[in-house]
Amino acid sequence: MxxxxxxxxxxxxxxxxxxxxxxxxxxxxxxxxxxxxxxxxxxxxxxxxVDPPCRHFPLCGGCQLQHVDDPSFADFVRDRVTGALAGQAVAAGVVHPAHVSPPHSRRRASLRAARFGKALHLGFASEGSHRIIDMMMCSILHPALFALVAPLRALLHPMVGDRRAVHARMTLTDRGVDLVLEGVDAEGLAATEMLTRFAQDNGLARLTLDDGYGPQTRWEPDPVTVSFGGVAVPFPPFAFLQATADGEAALVGAVCDALAPAARWADLFAGLGTFALALGEGKAVYTAEAARDLVLALKSGANRSGRRLAVDHRDLFRRPLMPEEIDRFDAILLDPPRAGAREQVLQLAQASVPVIAYVSCNPGSFARDAKLLVEGGYILESVQPVGQFRWTTHVELAAVFRRV
Incomplete structure (x- = not known):
């Protein structure tokens, strides 16, 4: 031994x-x-x-695992999923090797800025701390986002008071970077001209300020959109979007074959239509989403595209689809928030829809919901772990269930 x-x-x-x-x-x-x-x-x-690629590691809270090599990180992503399933005594038919997004691909990020005396620090906060690591390099951000860091530091320096935190939320859209500044006081003609000049000089798609009373757009020469399956959808300021285009493609690809035979299917917790639009061409697709701004954006994009897509403003935690509604469809896709979708899954477990595709950003809540589906008579056919938050402990996945 x-x-x-x-x-x-x-x-x-x-x-x-x-x-x-x-x-x-x-x-x-x-x-x-x-x-x-x-x-x-x-x-x-x-x-x-291995030696970490970023000089700010490990103080910067943007990454936790730059010291491990790629195979070990991929194993970690896969083990997070299999470990969560094992904890619920759920067996998957196939667990695919983890898909990991490449460096410099993060298209969405929230940075913090604060002044310390004469210096302004802009970057991610240290994990479990309010300490801001002044970002001079970054191995995860898309170059278009990182290119804004230095100009943004100069812009914010005279606008941020001592010990006052500001958030800078950036998203790469079809038309460039959408920037939302929260906690900035920018009143008066001089401040307005400075913001407009900054937006022009840096080619922003949109500049929005939020002083605590809601977002106020200061610069948007053309409507800001993001596209799914070739359909441009209006993009509310810093709305939810998959962290990388690469990770989004991996999640969509993982459920594509399961949904392909379905002529009529439902996309629950649909957001801006990531899956409904990418996979819904030529299909009748029902979508449900609770956030009003996302519902209005998806309706606008769907109407212009001519797709057969119905958009329902519906809170699935308080009013989940019932079995008789579910069984009108050939397949169901759900992509809930981190808490999972227990209320909706309880109804799915009682339905007879043949295929369920489940996209999750939390292996723990997914495994809990998977157990309910298995107890209701489904088998977990396959799971695709996805590490689009490279070098972090945040793991996503896409799974396919079939009715026995």
């Missing part, structure tokens, strides 16, 4: 710590690392421990 070295790091835990063979958690370690013998606090690096 071969005994594993108890000081050997054998896996990564859900929050990114390495775990030794005897169960100890070791921060900033990678699989294959080993604790120094004799109970020392030092770490002997293994083959999977």
């Amino acid at each position: 071969v005994l594993t070295d108890p000081d050997l790091v054998v896996r990564l835990a859900a929050k990114g710590d390495g775990v030794t063979a005897d169960g100890r958690h070791v921060p900033m370690s990678a699989p294959g690392d080993r604790l120094e013998p004799g109970g020392g606090a030092g770490l002997i690096r293994g083959a999977h421990h």
Whole structure:
């Protein structure tokens, strides 16, 4: 019998710590690392421990796992999903290898800015802290977003008071970067001219301020849109969008084959229509979404496209589709928030719709909901883990269930 070295790091835990063979958690370690013998606090690096690509790591809270190599990170993404399923005693027919988005592909980010004396710091906050790491480089942001960091620092410097936090929320859209500034006081002609000049000089698609009373657009030469399946949809300021175009494509691809035979299907928690528009051409698609601004945007895009797409303003937590409504469809897709969709899943478990595609940003709530579906007579056919938040502990997935 071969005994594993108890000081050997054998896996990564859900929050990114390495775990030794005897169960100890070791921060900033990678699989294959080993604790120094004799109970020392030092770490002997293994083959999977690499130098981080960003000089701000590990202080910057934007990443937690830049010190592990790509195969180990992909294993971590996959293990997060399989571990959550095992905890609920749910078996998947196939768990595909994890899909991981490349560096410099994040198209959506929220940065913080604050003044400390004469200096203004702009970047991500340290994990579990209000400390802002002044961003001088970034290995995750799309170049179009990172290009705004230095000009934005200069813009905000005279506008941010001491110890006053400001949020800068950026999204890459069809027409360029959509920028929302929260907590900025910009009254008067001089401030307005400065903001307009900044937007023009940096080619912004839109500049919006929110001083606590709701977003106010200050610059938008053309309507801002995002596109799904070739359909342009109006984009509300900093509305939800998958973090990377690459990750979005992976999630859509993972459910494409399951939905292809369905002539009539429903997209629940539809958002701006990521899946309904990408996969709904030539189909009759019903969509349900609770956020009014997203509903109006999706309706506008759908109407202009001529798609057979019905948009319902419906809170699925308070008013889920009932089995008799569900069974009108050939398939159901749901993409709920992190809390999952327990109320809707309880109704799905009682329905007879043959196919359910479930997209999730939380393996824990997904596994809980998967157990309810399996207990209701579905099998979990396949799961595709997706790590579009590269080098973080945030894991997404797309799964396919079929009625037995």
